[in-house]
Amino acid sequence: MSDPVLVCAKVKKSYVIPGESGAAGRLEVLKGIDFEVRAGETLAIMGRSGGGKSTLLSCISGLDVIDSGEIRLMGQNLSALDANSLNAFRASRIGIVFQQFQLLDHFTALENVRLPLDLAGVSPEKADQVALEKLERVGLAGRESHFPDRMSRGECQRVAIARVLAMGVPVIYADEPTGSLDVKTGKVVMDLLFTSAKESGAALVLVTHDPLLAKRCDRILRIEDGLLKEGPLELTSELGV
Numbered sequence: 001m002s003d004p005v006l007v008c009a010k011v012k013k014s015y016v017i018p019g020e021s022g023a024a025g026r027l028e029v030l031k032g033i034d035f036e037v038r039a040g041e042t043l044a045i046m047g048r049s050g051g052g053k054s055t056l057l058s059c060i061s062g063l064d065v066i067d068s069g070e071i072r073l074m075g076q077n078l079s080a081l082d083a084n085s086l087n088a089f090r091a092s093r094i095g096i097v098f099q100q101f102q103l104l105d106h107f108t109a110l111e112n113v114r115l116p117l118d119l120a121g122v123s124p125e126k127a128d129q130v131a132l133e134k135l136e137r138v139g140l141a142g143r144e145s146h147f148p149d150r151m152s153r154g155e156c157q158r159v160a161i162a163r164v165l166a167m168g169v170p171v172i173y174a175d176e177p178t179g180s181l182d183v184k185t186g187k188v189v190m191d192l193l194f195t196s197a198k199e200s201g202a203a204l205v206l207v208t209h210d211p212l213l214a215k216r217c218d219r220i221l222r223i224e225d226g227l228l229k230e231g232p233l234e235l236t237s238e239l240g241v
């Protein structure tokens with residue numbers, strides 16, 4: 001079997017709980033997370049709201065600093081890189097569809113999708129061509145000059161997905177990528193994400209509350225009390241009963 005592209009070992013992450021006179025304590029979100037993802041593998045992460053799914057994605061992207069443990073992406077320990085090297089390392093390897101999309105407000109849809117290509121030194125003509133093609137594939141042909149505040153949430157979500165597809169990276173993380181899409185558009189966009197990942201051999205890690213979407217993945221893990229467990233979320237624990 002291929003080497004894992006992502007290894008997450010004994011990862012712990014907590015946040016400071018602010019109090020009136022300084023820190024009131026720490027909220028332990030991830031309490032020792034262990035898992036691996038291989039090239040071409042699709043993995044769904046489920047769990048209750050506030051359980052730590054987005055936190056985990058931030059940590060395995062190197063966007064958030066972990067308290068302890070180790071995250072190795074394509075053999076590289078993320079904690080061993082300084083800020084500049086980490087940025088460069090991430091840009092060429094990880095594409096993230098953020099839960100809040102994180103589009104740049106003053107950039108058009110086309111410019112948002114182009115940005116990673118421009119930063120990677122791709123020629124302007126090629127960057128335009130790839131960005132237009134990806135926007136078309138997510139059903140946004142003709143919207144390239146729209147700014148995010150003139151688009152619906154679902155359209156912004158699709159711009160965020162087009163941006164990741166344009167990057168052509170080996171590891172894709174998507175945080176509730178269908179959260180703002182109607183059922184039909186969600187299926188079309190997810191088909192595209194799965195097909196693109198399969199074609200390029202990219203690993204795909206999805207955070208989702210949608211059991212049908214999770215079922216399309218090779219494996220399902222769920223976060224429970226700060227730890228990862230195998231298998232889909234039980235309805236009873238989702239409802240907190």
Ligand SMILES: Nc1ncnc2c1ncn2[C@@H]1O[C@H](COP(=O)(O)OP(=O)(O)OP(=O)(O)O)[C@@H](O)[C@H]1O
Pocket residue numbers: 015016027029047048049050051052053054055056099
């Ligand atoms: N920067 C932060 N500072 C303090 N607490 C935080 C921070 N980010 C997240 N948290 C807390 O950590 C916990 C986990 O948050 P996280 O966003 O990872 O949950 P989630 O599983 O993604 O939830 P959802 O399904 O609602 O998106 C929450 O209780 C949240 O309030």
Ligand SMILES: [Mg+2]
Pocket residue numbers: 053054055099175
């Ligand atoms: Mg979240």
